[in-house]
Structure formats: structure tokens, C-alpha cells
Amino acid sequence: MKIVSFWRDQKIRLGLLLNNEILEPALAESLLDPGERVFFSDAISFIRGGEFSRKTALRLVALRPVHALHRLDRVTLAAPILPSxxxxxxxxxxxxxxxxxxxxxxxxxxxxxxxxxxxxxxxxxxxxxxxxxxxxxxxxxxxxxxxxxxxxxxxxxxxxxxxxxxxxxxxxxxxxxxxxxxxxxxxxxxxxxxxxxxxxxxxxxxxxxxxxxxxxxxxxxxxxxxxxxxxxxxxxxxxxxxxxxxxxxxxxxxxxxxxxxxxxxxxxxxxxxxxxxxxxxxxxxxxxxxxxxxxxxxxxxxxxxxxxxxxxxx
Incomplete structure (x- = not known):
């Protein structure tokens, strides 16, 4: 799995890189339980979620919701993580x-x-x-x-x-x-x-x-x-x-x-x-x-x- 961060609406969003597309978990809220959504606010939150957030991400990748996909060539990538x-x-x-x-x-x-x-x-x-x-x-x-x-x-x-x-x-x-x-x-x-x-x-x-x-x-x-x-x-x-x-x-x-x-x-x-x-x-x-x-x-x-x-x- 490849994790990216990218700009949308003047905010940095977490994404999952799928070849030439980015899946944005935050746009797939209807597929997530409230307890799962917190792990997709940024890279560090996702990392802290450990195996739970990874399995949730894999489920989203398998579903591949069209409304949560962005073409890679149409977004601006940010640093994938902002480490302390x-x-x-x-x-x-x-x-x-x-x-x-x-x-x-x-x-x-x-x-x-x-x-x-x-x-x-x-x-x-x-x-x-x-x-x-x-x-x-x-x-x-x-x-x-x-x-x-x-x-x-x-x-x-x-x-x-x-x-x-x-x-x-x-x-x-x-x-x-x-x-x-x-x-x-x-x-x-x-x-x-x-x-x-x-x-x-x-x-x-x-x-x-x-x-x-x-x-x-x-x-x-x-x-x-x-x-x-x-x-x-x-x-x-x-x-x-x-x-x-x-x-x-x-x-x-x-x-x-x-x-x-x-x-x-x-x-x-x-x-x-x-x-x-x-x-x-x-x-x-x-x-x-x-x-x-x-x-x-x-x-x-x-x-x-x-x-x-x-x-x-x-």
C-alpha cells in the first residue's frame, strides 16, 4: 500500500495511491463507521490506527468507490507526512x-x-x-x-x-x-x-x-x-x-x-x-x-x- 498526502480545497488530505489514481478515504464516509473515520484525517492518525486502519483501507481499496477517486495528474501532492x-x-x-x-x-x-x-x-x-x-x-x-x-x-x-x-x-x-x-x-x-x-x-x-x-x-x-x-x-x-x-x-x-x-x-x-x-x-x-x-x-x-x-x- 502507498500512502500520499495531497491538496484539495486548500487543505491537505490523506490518500491511498492506486497506480494513476488517488483514493480519498474522507470522501467515502458512507462506507466507514464513525470509529473508522478518525484514522483518515492525516498520515500520523492513520499510522496510529495500526492494523485496524490498514484493514479498513484495504476494504476501501477493494470497494474502489468512484466518487472518492482523483486522477493523480490532476492533484498536487504534499509531503506524505509531517513528522515532528x-x-x-x-x-x-x-x-x-x-x-x-x-x-x-x-x-x-x-x-x-x-x-x-x-x-x-x-x-x-x-x-x-x-x-x-x-x-x-x-x-x-x-x-x-x-x-x-x-x-x-x-x-x-x-x-x-x-x-x-x-x-x-x-x-x-x-x-x-x-x-x-x-x-x-x-x-x-x-x-x-x-x-x-x-x-x-x-x-x-x-x-x-x-x-x-x-x-x-x-x-x-x-x-x-x-x-x-x-x-x-x-x-x-x-x-x-x-x-x-x-x-x-x-x-x-x-x-x-x-x-x-x-x-x-x-x-x-x-x-x-x-x-x-x-x-x-x-x-x-x-x-x-x-x-x-x-x-x-x-x-x-x-x-x-x-x-x-x-x-x-x-
Whole structure:
């Protein structure tokens, strides 16, 4: 099942993506009991409904009420979820670590930083290019884990039981705010470099966990103005999705609707920036970045079984 959010009558609505159509449960009220309707107000309400809301959604999909359907090409998608917290893991692909100068902990433990809902935009919304913040704007395609059931100190063995589904997140980064160097020493400022307006595009949908039983076998790609910049597979993660759920649950009680992003593979614009320690390593089929992102660029972040998240830079 694929969950989306979209605009109708100047409000964001929850929808179920059915190929080229969206089923809006709120328009199928006559088919729902009053106790079922509450789960379809937004994505987080649906996630909190657990198995009950999922079974209700499947019943609506089977009925496919015509009056509740919208053509996909006639609606504007929003971010499929507005998470209260985005827990972020950096330096989680060895190939990405190899193409950049590292901090003392790179590849030895997950980098831990946070983004909030204020950073989130949806498909086709513009990533802001703000020269007062950065002149080295970069993008990173990452798998996002959407938490479904709460837990603290979750074991790795039980971690995937807490997953509602998966989405695509673009970890937009201000490299000249992130990377700091003094002599031979490099450190990262992951606050100003990572969390700012439009720094977390999410979408186009959430694919539920039953459709992705193994999140470590997904192709992951980035295209910039049609050029293939990143191409890898989630099997190349240093720490798996289960590892990261365990890791973050040590600090936080993970709650329904929280999102964990899992790092990016090689091919970022940073890799071509020698000033900040970039070390581009040619890979078959990939085009090296000639520069950082500028207004007019189009970035497409794609993950197998989820879809393509497309955003312009303005």
C-alpha cells in the first residue's frame, strides 16, 4: 500500500495511491463507521490506527468507490507526512565516506543530527537557494524509515516490527556551514549545515512495510538535470535500518510518525569540492558534479519500490 498526502480545497488530505489514481478515504464516509473515520484525517492518525486502519483501507481499496477517486495528474501532492522529528544518520555508506574528508568518527559510529517539520517540503516544491545561508548547496538521496509503533531501547532483532513504512528523503545540506577545517583537523557543524528551511523534501509517498520486507535490497539513485549522480543500493549501508532504529531508540522513545533517515551513497557535489576535502572517485555510469546546486536545477531522488521525489531549486 502507498500512502500520499495531497491538496484539495486548500487543505491537505490523506490518500491511498492506486497506480494513476488517488483514493480519498474522507470522501467515502458512507462506507466507514464513525470509529473508522478518525484514522483518515492525516498520515500520523492513520499510522496510529495500526492494523485496524490498514484493514479498513484495504476494504476501501477493494470497494474502489468512484466518487472518492482523483486522477493523480490532476492533484498536487504534499509531503506524505509531517513528522515532528526527523532523526538523521550520516556517514552511513562507505563509498560516500571514501569520497570526502572524514571526521575522527566517520564510519565508526552513526552521525547523529536532527531536522524538524519546519524543514519539510513535498514533491515539486522548491528547495530555496539562499546565498545568505550557503553558496555550497548540496542534495543527498536517502531512505526514510517511518516509525509505526512506539518503543524505547528497541533491540535490533525486533526493530523492523516498529516500522510502518518507507519513503524518500532529500537531505539538503549547506556544505560550507557543515564542514569545518583547521589545519589537519576536520569537524562537522551538523546544526546549521543540515537544518534550515526546505532542507527536508519528503515523498512522493510512503510504501508500507509489508511491501518492503527487506529494506536492505533497494536501488537508490539521484539525477540532477537528467544526469545520474548517485547510483547504489541500500545493502551498502554500514548500519542497517534495524541498527539505526536500535541506535536512535537509546536516546528517544520512537513514536508513530517519526522518521529516521539513513545516509547517502557516493556522488554528492561535495565529492568534487577539493576545498572542503572532496575526493571524487569515478564510477561507471555516474557523472561527476561540476558545481553545487543553483537556481534552475532539478533534482530527482529515486528509491526502488517507493518512487521518485522531484524538486526544483529556486
Amino acid at each position: 522529528t526527523i532523526l538523521c544518520a550520516g556517514s552511513n555508506y562507505r563509498e560516500h565516506n571514501d569520497e570526502k574528508i572524514g571526521s575522527p568518527t566517520s564510519g565508526k559510529e552513526p552521525e547523529f543530527f536532527v531536522k524538524t517539520s519546519d524543514s519539510v517540503i513535498g514533491p515539486d516544491e522548491a528547495i530555496q537557494y539562499d546565498e545568505k545561508l550557503t553558496r555550497k548547496l548540496d542534495c543527498e538521496t536517502e531512505l526514510g524509515i517511518v516509525i509505526g509503533t512506539p518503543g524505547r531501547h528497541i533491540s535490533k532483532e525486533r526493530a523492523l516490527e516498529h516500522v510502518f513504512g518507507y519513503t524518500v528523503v532529500n537531505d539538503v545540506t549547506a556544505r560550507d556551514r557543515q564542514v569545518r577545517r583547521s589545519g589537519d583537523f576536520t569537524w562537522y557543524e551538523l546544526g546549521r549545515g543540515k537544518a534550515f528551511d526546505t532542507s527536508a523534501p519528503i515523498g512522493p509517498c510512503i510504501t508500507t512495510a509489508d511491501e518492503i520486507p527487506d529494506p536492505q535490497v533497494l536501488g537508490i539513485h539521484t539525477r540532477v538535470n537528467g544526469e545520474l549522480r548517485q547510483s547504489s543500493n541500500t545493502r551498502s549501508m554500514i548500519w542497517s535500518c534495524a541498527d539505526l532504529i536500535h541506535f536512535f531508540s537509546t536516546n528517544f522513545t520512537l513514536k508513530p510518525g517519526m522518521v529516521i533517515i539513513t545516509g547517502t551513497p557516493a556522488g554528492t557535489a561535495w565529492s568534487a569540492d577539493k576545498e572542503l576535502g572532496g575526493r571524487w572517485q569515478p564510477r561507471e555510469g555516474l557523472v561527476a558534479a561540476a558545481r553545487y546546486f543553483l537556481p534552475g536545477d532539478i533534482v530527482e531522488c529515486e528509491i526502488e519500490r517507493i518512487g521518485i521525489l522531484r524538486n526544483p531549486v529556486r
